[in-house]
Amino acid sequence: MRKLVALLAVVAGIALAVQACGGDPEVAGSDAGSISPDTGGGVPTRGYSGSASRGDLVVFQIDPEHRTYTVHNETTNQDENGSYSILDGDFAGIKEVTANGKRFFAVELDDKVLAANFPVANSQANIYAGISSDIDNTGKEAQISGTYSWIHLTDEPINGSSTIKEWGILSVLANGTFKKWNFASGAGTGTPAITPMAPEALAAPVPPTSTPSETGTWGVAGSAKERLAVTIDGLAGVTLTGFAYAAEDASVFLLDLGTGKGFMLGLKNPAAHYTRAEIAGTYRFIDLWYAGSSVYRGAGTYLLPATGDGTYDHKSEDGSLATGYLQGIEACPNIPNMFVITKMQWGSTTTQDDDNVIRFAVVGKVVLHFTFDAEGNFVSYGVGARLE
Known part of the structure; x- marks a missing residue:
């Protein structure tokens, strides 16, 4: 049953969500x-x-x-x-x-x-x-600048374990520099190289005042104006490719970390924490989840009301369908665009529980989710869009 539970746990949407007109x-x-x-x-x-x-x-x-x-x-x-x-x-x-x-x-x-x-x-x-590909980020440094909640989408081991994932806070400055704080979903094996921390445990303020894990520079990448040229201090001779879309309802910062290393996807934080009423709506999403060594794809719909429990419908890559409930939806205390779903119930009744915890970040109508079990092991991430 864990395979099915893992499948359903992805429903709160990551990864990047998209809303269209x-x-x-x-x-x-x-x-x-x-x-x-x-x-x-x-x-x-x-x-x-x-x-x-x-x-x-x-x-x-x-x-x-x-x-x-x-x-x-x-x-x-x-x-x-x-x-x-x-x-x-x-x-x-x-x-x-x-x-x-x-x-x-x-x-x-x-x-x-x-x-x-x-x-x-x-x-x-x-x-x-x-x-x-038609976006021109020239002169948009002020619009792109801000604080982003991000997750690292990769199969690369974090803290020595392929089941641990990396997330964090990115502060993008209009002067062409950035600061990045890295955290891990769990300790992994041995002494953790990246501090294990759940998003809801991050202390104020955001961005942190502690020394960042990484710093670097960014700017528009020549003639490919939808792209950014990004360098990381201490990584000599390497220029990474980033992408940014700056808009009130969809501010996204994407950074390709190089072959074999995946990419980082961040959603911009608002000045004040979103309320449940502000994020309420119906979302479509795509997702990806792991069960053992296997990877599965799917898509679906979930409903997040202004109060109370949410619901979802899911379609997997083999065409099978599932429904369920999202419960205990709470604001992440110090990350203004992030919420936590603390309990899931799946199936045609509300008697089958899942102890996985879903975190989802929102910016306007865009939403990103990532799901871990109680030990911090990765279950899923995906993408969705709030509909009008």
Whole structure:
């Protein structure tokens, strides 16, 4: 049963969530008023630049008129392509691809952000996030600057264990520098190199006043103006590729950490903590979860009300469906955009409990989640979007 429990525990959405504008008249009975419209009739192709969880630089092209996509993996110099359908009902607006007997999913914030667990020309890269290739970040230092809550999406061991993940706080300054504080979900094996800490245990203020784990510089990367050139102090001769999308409802900072090292995805913190009423709504999401040594993909919908319990519906890569309840939704004390779901109940009744804990960060309509068990071992992360 742990495999099913792990599957369901992902429902509160990571990873990067996306909210789009306009409805899709081709989705029967659609309530997807914020999902990117693939209406045909000359809708232009949309491009996205970003990173996949292996640390690959990847460019997506979405052709909404023909409902096809192409992927160019700049790191492997390999390509993928295919066609997609758009789900309806409880999953309205989510893109679905079927390949090799499995289903893959994507959620798109039209011309802004794309999150996908589609194949990306590397079998070891399981989840992708990217921003519009048309974005020009020139002169947007002030809009990009701020404090971000982030998680490191990678299979690389943290504190000596592949089941431990890294999260933290990023302070991006308008003068082209940054400070980064790193924490781990658990101690792992041996003496931990990264301090183990749950987000709800982080003391005020945020960003911390303690010495940062890393510092460095950032700026627009030449002619590729959607990209950032990022250097880390002490890492001589290495320039990393970052991406930023700065908007009130979707401020995202993405940093590719290099081949084999995955990427970091951060959501900007507001000046004051969000309330339950401010984050209430219906979300679509994609997700990725581990059960033992196996990796699984899925997608779904969850409802977070202004008070009380939430609910969810989930579809896995084999087409199986699940529903459940999200309980004990609490604000993370000192991280303004983060909440904690302390209990899940899954199935057709409320008698089957799951002790995994879900943390999710929100910025406007964008949400990122990550799930760990009581020992800090990773269960899942994913992506979603609040709908109007």
